[in-house]
Amino acid sequence: MDTIHFIDLFAGIGGFRYAIQNASNKLEVPIKCVFSSEIDKECQRAYQENFGELPKGDITQIVGIPDHDILLAGFPCQPFSIIGNRKGFEDTRGTLFFEIARILAAKKPTAFVLENVKLLVGHNKGKTIKRIIETLEDLGYHTTYKVLNALDFGLPQKRERVFIVGFRKPSIFNWPQKKVQMKSLNDILEMEVPKQYYVSAPIRKKRLSQKLPTKELTIWHENKSGHISVYPFSCALRAGASYNYLLVNGKRRLTSREMLRLQGFPESFKLISSYTQTRKQAGNSLAVPVAQAIIERVFQACGWI
Ligand SMILES: C[S@@+](CC[C@H](N)C(=O)[O-])C[C@H]1O[C@@H](n2cnc3c(N)ncnc32)[C@H](O)[C@@H]1O
Structure with a gap:
């Protein structure tokens, strides 16, 4: 089996990277990260400490991204969420989605998995997600999206997020349905x-x-x-x-460790940032088991297992 090359955009502290690593170990699909990008210096430092690789900075300034099979991106949610200013695409941060589109257009990977806040789905009466899906389909991707809750994937955290998955070829992809027994807070709290x-x-x-x-x-x-x-x-x-x-x-x-456990990060994750920074990083990160379950289905749909 050929090694599957992936890129990790808006990499944060590597939630998506753990998800694909777990899927790869479980299904014995060899993978290699060929590019990562994260603008925040403190996240970069944590990522380097934990994955041995310093992500490149601002994605808008990067040219020459290597060829890859799968693109992973939890793109910034501020422009779409009630916590932000609700301007969506008018907010310059909203255009970061178009960085993803730019890379898909140039590199044409086999598949992608994107993550964002649930509010994206209802934002601007559904017009924002519609525009995102249309953009992805115009690029030739068969695209689908669904809101999933970390509570259904074994984590004691109610975290609903929209995942968007796309394939270059028509593919049989089923969203993970399995409800996993929720871990108790006893397993998480110190x-x-x-x-x-x-x-x-x-x-x-x-x-x-x-x-x-x-x-x-x-x-x-x-x-x-x-x-x-x-x-x-x-x-x-x-x-x-x-x-x-x-x-x-x-x-x-x-505590910092508890927050990371609530996101499904492994105990081996080295905590090198301050409490304030870790709080921000954990809040911005993603529920690893949810992304893992999706990536396993993507591997299947792409015929990699
Ligand atoms: C929602 S978080 C994604 C976190 C990641 N999925 C994780 O598991 O930690 C979005 C990330 O995008 C980063 N970001 C924002 N603008 C960026 C840019 N122009 N280039 C690269 N990264 C950027 C932010 O610093 C933030 O860490």
Whole structure:
């Protein structure tokens, strides 16, 4: 079997890279990363430390991307999400999608997998996703998309994201359906956590004014209007959210390792960035098992297994 070459765009700290590595190990499909790009210096450093390769910087400035079989990209979501300014393609960051289109047009890989926030699907009354799909189809790709939730793939994190998959040739691709038993928070949370993670008395009191303490492990989520919900799983990690919007048992913040576990990163991932940076990186990253399940189906659809 020939080695499958892939590129990792908007690589962050390598969520997609772990996903394809896991799929490759499981299905015994040899793979090689031939190009990666990430603009953020701290992500670049973490990526290099963990994958032994320094990603190239700003994708808009890069020419001469090598030939590859599969393109992976979790492109920036700010222009489409409610957290951003809702301008979509008018926002210059929105044009980063067109960097993907540019590369697909030039290199014509066999397949691609893209990831973005769920809100992309409803953005601008569905016109934004329609425009994305049309662009990809105009480039000759048979394209499909679906919103998947990390909770259905074994992670105790409610994280709904849209995945867009495309193939140069008409291919039989089925979205993963299998519901995997959710890991318990017991498997994710650390038992001994330094004092600095615990919130102040006024914040604790505010939480307790809305909810009763729980004996079992729970994560307390505060929404934008200050309403608290208590679940046996985490709500979506977010890069730019307040420090206390997710609190274990309403008492303490998640540690860096816990956040990465919630995204399905392996224990071997070396944590070299500050807490603030890791929080941002984990919030921007992707749920590895979800992407892995999709990539396994893509390998199948491409006839690589
Ligand atoms: C949604 S995150 C993707 C994270 C990645 N999937 C992961 O697993 O960590 C988008 C990433 O795109 C990067 N980015 C934004 N603009 C870029 C550009 N012009 N060139 C390269 N990377 C860029 C951001 O720094 C961010 O890390």
